[in-house]
Amino acid sequence: xxxxxxxMPLGEGSGVLPRRAGLLVxxxxxxxxxxxxxxxxxxPFVWLIFTGLFSLVTITVWSLAxxxxxxxxxxxxxxxxxxxxxxxxxPLISLVYTVVSEGLARFDVQFLTEDMRGVVGEGGGAxxxxxxTFIITAFATVAAVPxxxxxxxxxxxxxxxxxxxxxxxxxxxxxxxxSIVAGLFAFALFALxxxxxxxxGIMGSVALxxxxxxxxIRSAEEMLRVVPNSLREASYxxxxxxxxxxxxxxxxxxxxxxxxxxxxxxxxxIGETAPLLVTTGSIDTTNLDPFDxxxxxxxxxxxxxxxxxxxxxxxxxxxxxAGALLLILIVMVLFLAARLISRRYGVEIRR
Amino acid sequence: MNQTExxxxxxxxxxxxxxxxxxxxxxxxxxxTATVDALAKRIDAEDLNIYYGSFLAVKDCTVSIHxxxxxxxxxxxxxxxxxxxxxxxxxxxxxxxxxVEGRVxxxxxxxxxxxxxxxLVRQQIGMVFQQPNPxxxxxxxxxxxxxxxxxxxxxxxxxxxxxxERSLRGAHLWDExxxxxxxxxxxxxxxxxxxxxxxxxxxxxxxxxxxxxPCSALDPIATLAIEDLINELKKRYTIVIVTHNMxxxxxxxxxxxxxxxxKSGDPGVLVEIDETEKIFSNPSLQETEDYVxxxxx
Numbered sequence: 001x002x003x004x005x006x007x008m009p010l011g012e013g014s015g016v017l018p019r020r021a022g023l024l025v026x027x028x029x030x031x032x033x034x035x036x037x038x039x040x041x042x043x044p045f046v047w048l049i050f051t052g053l054f055s056l057v058t059i060t061v062w063s064l065a066x067x068x069x070x071x072x073x074x075x076x077x078x079x080x081x082x083x084x085x086x087x088x089x090x091p092l093i094s095l096v097y098t099v100v101s102e103g104l105a106r107f108d109v110q111f112l113t114e115d116m117r118g119v120v121g122e123g124g125g126a127x128x129x130x131x132x133t134f135i136i137t138a139f140a141t142v143a144a145v146p147x148x149x150x151x152x153x154x155x156x157x158x159x160x161x162x163x164x165x166x167x168x169x170x171x172x173x174x175x176x177x178x179s180i181v182a183g184l185f186a187f188a189l190f191a192l193x194x195x196x197x198x199x200x201g202i203m204g205s206v207a208l209x210x211x212x213x214x215x216x217i218r219s220a221e222e223m224l225r226v227v228p229n230s231l232r233e234a235s236y237x238x239x240x241x242x243x244x245x246x247x248x249x250x251x252x253x254x255x256x257x258x259x260x261x262x263x264x265x266x267x268x269x270i271g272e273t274a275p276l277l278v279t280t281g282s283i284d285t286t287n288l289d290p291f292d293x294x295x296x297x298x299x300x301x302x303x304x305x306x307x308x309x310x311x312x313x314x315x316x317x318x319x320x321x322a323g324a325l326l327l328i329l330i331v332m333v334l335f336l337a338a339r340l341i342s343r344r345y346g347v348e349i350r351r
Numbered sequence: 352m353n354q355t356e357x358x359x360x361x362x363x364x365x366x367x368x369x370x371x372x373x374x375x376x377x378x379x380x381x382x383x384t385a386t387v388d389a390l391a392k393r394i395d396a397e398d399l400n401i402y403y404g405s406f407l408a409v410k411d412c413t414v415s416i417h418x419x420x421x422x423x424x425x426x427x428x429x430x431x432x433x434x435x436x437x438x439x440x441x442x443x444x445x446x447x448x449x450x451v452e453g454r455v456x457x458x459x460x461x462x463x464x465x466x467x468x469x470x471l472v473r474q475q476i477g478m479v480f481q482q483p484n485p486x487x488x489x490x491x492x493x494x495x496x497x498x499x500x501x502x503x504x505x506x507x508x509x510x511x512x513x514x515x516e517r518s519l520r521g522a523h524l525w526d527e528x529x530x531x532x533x534x535x536x537x538x539x540x541x542x543x544x545x546x547x548x549x550x551x552x553x554x555x556x557x558x559x560x561x562x563x564x565p566c567s568a569l570d571p572i573a574t575l576a577i578e579d580l581i582n583e584l585k586k587r588y589t590i591v592i593v594t595h596n597m598x599x600x601x602x603x604x605x606x607x608x609x610x611x612x613x614k615s616g617d618p619g620v621l622v623e624i625d626e627t628e629k630i631f632s633n634p635s636l637q638e639t640e641d642y643v644x645x646x647x648x
Contacts, residue, residue, distance in 0.1 A: 160447070228484070230480060230482055230484040231484055231486060231487075233442065233445070233478075233480065233484070234480065234484045234485075234486070234548070234551075235486075235497075235501065236442060236445060236473060237440065237442060237473055237477060237478035237480075237552070238473070238474070238477070238497060238498035238501065238502070238551065238552070238555060239470050239471065239472075239473040239474030239475075239477075239498065239502060239555065240470070240498070240501040240502060241470045244501055244502075245501075248500075248501050249486055249488075249501075252488040253486070253487060253488050255488075
């Protein structure tokens with residue numbers, strides 16, 4: 001919010017607003033509009049709008065009076081950009097706030113350690129669903145990462161001509177597959193062998209794998225491309241064959257980025273509901289074997305608790321919120337891990 | 352000016368001594384050869400035409416590079432010096448569509464013959480690049496040993512230790528890094544990184560060392576350190592160095608080759624190559640004279 005540090009002797013308006021004038025104006029506007037809203041009995045949303053408008057007007061007038069037109073315009077644009085940024089954050093903050101406040105009611109030890117066997121009303125937990133989500137996602141990741149990373153290596157290091165172009169094209173197409181279609185694909189595939197009505201945890205993994213592969217390819221491709229060519233050349237000049245160069249020079253340099261990409265891909269698919277709904281089914285007991293029967297998982301658990309509440313319905317709704325909170329926490333941990341890994345092991349790449 | 356030809360050394364002196372044939376014998380001064388530890392290999396390029404796709408970048412280049420000597424290649428930007436250099440250890444062909452016609456003989460063995468493995472060629476003809484490029488994931492020690500390790504040579508830890516120390520000493524870097532061998536190489540200064548790259552290239556004991564403007568990213572002091580180093584390295588290696596700095600060519604090399612192009616888009620040609628002293632004092636061709644005296648380019 002600080003104005004330009006360079007003092008300009010020329011032009012209209014010689015004064016300069018005090019440092020942090022912007023923050024000051026925001027603060028005063030916030031307090032003033034809070035008072036106004038209290039008096040008139042308006043909602044916090046109106047307070048937010050009032051704050052934005054007040055600070056915009058105040059800073060414009062103040063800056064125009066003291067600093068002149070050029071700096072006033074700079075102030076106005078700065079304020080507008082900051083306010084639009086805050087506006088963009090509103091949905092995120094609102095979502096996190098709602099999930100946390102609603103979910104905390106049942107986010108207890110029982111919820112994390114028990115499944116739903118024999119639970120008809122209150123009590124019960126999401127242990128089976130959380131375990132199912134971990135297992136299904138883990139299998140999907142184990143299958144998708146080698147395929148994705150190897151495909152990316154092919155595209156960046158080896159591929160040329162028509163095959164490379166067509167693979168790139170099909171990766172684009174895969175990116176656009178709606179998740180339900182991936183689910184139906186997995187369902188159809190297994191139904192061919194085991195007949196319709198089959199429900200397995202591994203079917204969910206197959207569906208998620210189909211969704212993950214293009215994401216992993218894209219991010220790994222991106223990371224391999226930023227590895228400077230000079231490193232490959234240095235390795236070749238030492239008489240190192242190409243495959244060893246890729247394995248020992250290129251991959252380690254890009255590793256942190258690839259791991260980050262994989263984490264983000266996992267975070268992206270871990271909340272998929274539609275494909276799991278048609279492939280894994282839902283079940284109340286803990287099933288840890290993805291090759292044997294239905295397997296619970298968090299997204300479907302949340303959906304079922306919310307969609308088919310029993311008596312009393314509050315218990316079911318609360319469990320749904322707590323499940324959503326757990327899912328968000330898992331995703332957040334994955335994101336944080338990705339950031340940590342890229343910061344801790346990331347190699348500074350000079351271009 | 353393109354009729355430069357490889358000559359068996361004796362024929363050359365008697366048979367031809369015109370401006371059109373500037374390749375000279377290595378001077379038969381005994382003092383120069385006395386300091387040589389072991390004779391490194393020579394390179395003879397014959398009728399080398401180097402292409403990028405259909406674009407001819409270097410035309411009809413024939414040149415002999417003498418063992419245990421420093422040969423500098425000078426010339427304006429884009430005239431094919433680096434391209435020529437990279438064709439000497441088959442790095443040129445790594446670029447999409449790039450190819451080479453003609454022969455490059457390493458002690459009489461054609462490195463472009465179909466039976467030749469480019470990987471083995473590069474193990475014998477090492478290269479140092481314009482930008483220092485140590486591997487960022489590796490420590491100083493690992494960088495120096497990279498050529499040995501990546502080629503999976505079966506060596507004992509103590510043997511590798513010895514080679515690393517010898518290479519770093521050879522690159523005048525040992526005293527500066529001996530206490531932090533396990534630290535990442537990216538922490539070194541530019542000049543140190545370049546010396547590390549030289550140590551890395553020499554650790555696998557090549558016969559020839561190619562240097563592509565090794566000092567252009569360095570300050571004058573680091574440049575001087577590298578030049579001293581080059582002067583010592585020629586006891587063991589044959590060195591070819593591309594440089595934009597004519598003082599550097601004059602200071603550090605025994606032979607100097609001058610590349611030029613007629614105009615942009617034309618192929619580069621090796622105009623003249625001769626003993627450095629002759630090129631800088633009394634070149635055979637006006638074109639060379641103009642360039643080294645700074646009248647163009």
